[in-house]
Amino acid sequence: MFLLCVLVTHTPSRKILRYLKFHVQRNTSKYSGTEMYKFAVYAEGLLTSGVKQREFVPSKEELKKLMFLKDMPASISCYGGWNCKIAVTPTLTARVAVARLLSGMGLNPRHNKYALFEKLDNTYKVIEDRTLMSDIIAKFERKTPGQGWCIFFKLFGIVEFNIAKCDPLELVFLYEFVCDQIRRGLFPDDKVSLTELAGLRCQYLYGDYNPDKKFTVSDIYKVTLPEVKYTSSRKNTGTLRGLGTLGKGTIRKLKDLYTDTEREDELLMQEEIEKARNTICDFWKTKAGLSKGAAQQELMKITTRWLAFGYGIFEVLIIDNRFRETELWLAVGRNDIAIYPRQKSLPLEVHTYDSIISFGAPQVNVFKITIEGHAPLEMSTPEFLDIARLMKTYIGIMVKMKKGR
Numbered sequence: 543m544f545l546l547c548v549l550v551t552h553t554p555s556r557k558i559l560r561y562l563k564f565h566v567q568r569n570t571s572k573y574s575g576t577e578m579y580k581f582a583v584y585a586e587g588l589l590t591s592g593v594k595q596r597e598f599v600p601s602k603e604e605l606k607k608l609m610f611l612k613d614m615p616a617s618i619s620c621y622g623g624w625n626c627k628i629a630v631t632p633t634l635t636a637r638v639a640v641a642r643l644l645s646g647m648g649l650n651p652r653h654n655k656y657a658l659f660e661k662l663d664n665t666y667k668v669i670e671d672r673t674l675m676s677d678i679i680a681k682f683e684r685k686t687p688g689q690g691w692c693i694f695f696k697l698f699g700i701v702e703f704n705i706a707k708c709d710p711l712e713l714v715f716l717y718e719f720v721c722d723q724i725r726r727g728l729f730p731d732d733k734v735s736l737t738e739l740a741g742l743r744c745q746y747l748y749g750d751y752n753p754d755k756k757f758t759v760s761d762i763y764k765v766t767l768p769e770v771k772y773t774s775s776r777k778n779t780g781t782l783r784g785l786g787t788l789g790k791g792t793i794r795k796l797k798d799l800y801t802d803t804e805r806e807d808e809l810l811m812q813e814e815i816e817k818a819r820n821t822i823c824d825f826w827k828t829k830a831g832l833s834k835g836a837a838q839q840e841l842m843k844i845t846t847r848w849l850a851f852g853y854g855i856f857e858v859l860i861i862d863n864r865f866r867e868t869e870l871w872l873a874v875g876r877n878d879i880a881i882y883p884r885q886k887s888l889p890l891e892v893h894t895y896d897s898i899i900s901f902g903a904p905q906v907n908v909f910k911i912t913i914e915g916h917a918p919l920e921m922s923t924p925e926f927l928d929i930a931r932l933m934k935t936y937i938g939i940m941v942k943m944k945k946g947r
Contacts (some may be wrong), residue, residue: 600676613631614679626643636675664726699876703852730848740822740826742838818946858871867884896932
């Protein structure tokens with residue numbers, strides 16, 4: 543038992559590995575048919591699997607199951623409240639887990655790329671392919687209980703999207719991928735289109751309009767304050783105008799000023815949310831009688847008009863002054879990358895992968911793309927790892943397709 547605990551957490555060196563294999567094989571033949579034999583066989587499997595070094599101490603659940611040589615059950619969440627159960631061994635990686643899920647659902651891994659994500663509320667963080675599933679479970683065990691962390695399975699990159707020929711289950715994943723971008727505000731901010739999309743989403747989720755049916759607007763799309771109202775609410779904020787002579791009570795006045803501004807922002811936001819809700823409901827009413835499938839198809843028809851449909855969209859801050867604005871979108875697609883003004887439908891720049899010389903993160907939260915014949919694109923973003931992985935995925939697909947020709 544002690545040897546098993548060591549093997550699931552540490553990778554022995556070559557010299558020690560040779561001795562351990564000999565020791566385990568000796569015990570396998572010596573104690574055939576006994577409890578010792580079962581543990582020796584399990585240990586031999588770990589030694590030959592090439593398990594990498596663990597990042598976390600095994601969870602309590604893993605150690606309990608290890609005592610009885612059983613796999614650890616894990617639940618993978620999916621859209622629509624679905625949950626998939628998988629058996630987690632000490633050597634199971636996220637890549638293998640995704641392959642099992644795809645096989646069980648009958649999804650073709652060549653059409654689109656799927657991945658596992660760490661999910662908390664509406665925030666997702668992609669899990670690397672080589673990450674051990676037992677490490678993820680151990681990591682969650684150390685999180686604050688009751689926070690709602692879970693492992694989520696969804697689309698990571700879109701390779702093909704022929705809606706007419708799409709498998710029904712694959713279409714659900716594609717549809718939810720698009721709806722997630724709309725909810726996070728990563729879709730062109732044409733108020734008419736967003737209202738239509740939100741109304742169609744409500745028809746898909748709840749059926750025909752019902753005044754008693756309450757929904758959270760932020761679950762449908764991201765509401766932002768209009769620039770004029772936001773600027774007005776911030777007037778004089780951050781200055782000493784109107785505070786009088788600096789002296790006793792100045793700090794209190796500053797605190798009161800910021801508190802009042804925050805309250806005003808909250809009221810303005812509530813006003814915008816209520817206005818958005820009423821506009822969505824007005825459009826939702828016009829879709830009475832539309833089936834769930836028809837609502838899904840209509841939303842997809844609208845969203846596919848955008849040039850960056852199916853791209854991974856990332857909010858970035860451009861470090862140099864090559865564009866008029868610095869807060870932009872980086873769109874990463876199958877054939878190219880593009881720079882978009884936020885909430886706009888037309889790109890500022892488009893670069894194919896053939897023109898990209900290199901890309902990577904020279905430092906934390908900074909991503910740099912070197913492009914042939916252009917100045918390097920250097921941007922600040924906390925999602926630099928996700929961007930790099932998505933670009934590598936698409937470039938890998940391109941290379942495979944070229945070799946297959």
